[in-house]
Amino acid sequence: MASLQDLGLTEYEARVYSALLRTGPTTAKQLSSASGVPMGRIYDVLGDLEGAELVRHQQAGRPTQYAPVEPRTALARLLEHRERELEAELAQYESVVAELAGQLEASGPSGEPFWTVAIGPEDTVDLLCERLRAATDHLVLVAATPSPSFDIGDVGDRVAGELAAALDRGVDVSLLLSASLLEVVPSGLLRDYGPLAAHPAFELRVAEDLAGTFNLVDRTEVCIEVTNPLVADEAFALIALADPAFAANVHAEFEPRWAEARPLSELPPTGNP
Secondary structure, eight states, X not given: OOOGGGGTOOHHHHHHHHHHHHHOSEEHHHHHHHHOOOHHHHHHHHHHHHHTTSEEEEOSSSSOEEEEOOHHHHHHHHHHHHHXXXXXXXXXXXXXXXXXXHHOOOOOOOXXXXXXXXXXXXXXXXXXXXXXXXXXXEEEEEESSOOGGGOSSHHHHHHHHHHHHHHHTTOEEXXXXXXXXXXXXXXXXXXXXXXXXGSTTEEEEEESSOOOOEEEETTTEEXXXXXXXXXXXXXXXXXXXXXXXXXXXXXXXXXXXXXXXXXXXXXXXXXXX
C-alpha cells in the first residue's frame, strides 16, 4: 500500500501531516498527541514540513496554530521534489559513467578463441548491440539476405544508433549489402541509415552474388546471425566468436568483395516503399 513515505517523507513527517488532515488547524501540543510524535520532536518535524511547503502556520494568536496544505497540492509538491532529486541523482550517475568509461578498458584478445551465443530475438539484438559498442577501430557489417539487424523498426533504430555512436568515437564503419537484398529492402531502411552516409568514416557499398550475413568487430571478432528456421525474417541466435585468426581469414575474404562492390551513391534508386 502506498504511503507518504514512498514520496520521501519520514515516518514522523507522514504521521504529523496525516494527523493535520484529520484535526484541521491545531497547535503543536495537540498535534503531538494526535500524531504520536513526541513533543521533543514536533517542532523540528513541523519546521521540515513547512520547508517542504506542506504545512502553514499562523502566529496571529497564541499558541501558534498549524494547518496542512491541500492534499493534491501537497502531493504535487512532493512529486516535483522527488523528480528534482532523481534528476540530480541521474546526472551524478551519468557523470560517474562518463568518468569510468575513460578509466575502464577491456584487455585485448588473448589469442584463445572465445564464443558467446544469444538465443531469441531480444537477446540476439542485445548481444549484437553490445558487440558493436565494443568496437574501437573498425566495424564491418555484411548482409546478403534480409536480416533483423537491418529492419527499419526498433531493431534498425538501435543498430543505427550504435553505428552513429561508433563513428563518434572514431570507429570506421563499412556496410556491405547484396544487390538482391537491395531489391527487397524497404526504402525506409536506406532513409534510416542515410544520415550516417555523411560521416567520412562511414561507407555503404553493394556487391553482386554476396553470400552470408555477419559482422566483424576490430578484425578480431566475428558475429554470425542464425535465422529462425521456422520464421524466415526473425533472428534465432547470434554467435559472437572472438578468434583473431578466424576473424583475419574472414576479413581477407571480405576485402576483395569490398573492393569490387559499388558505392550506393553510384546505383539507381531502388528499394520498396
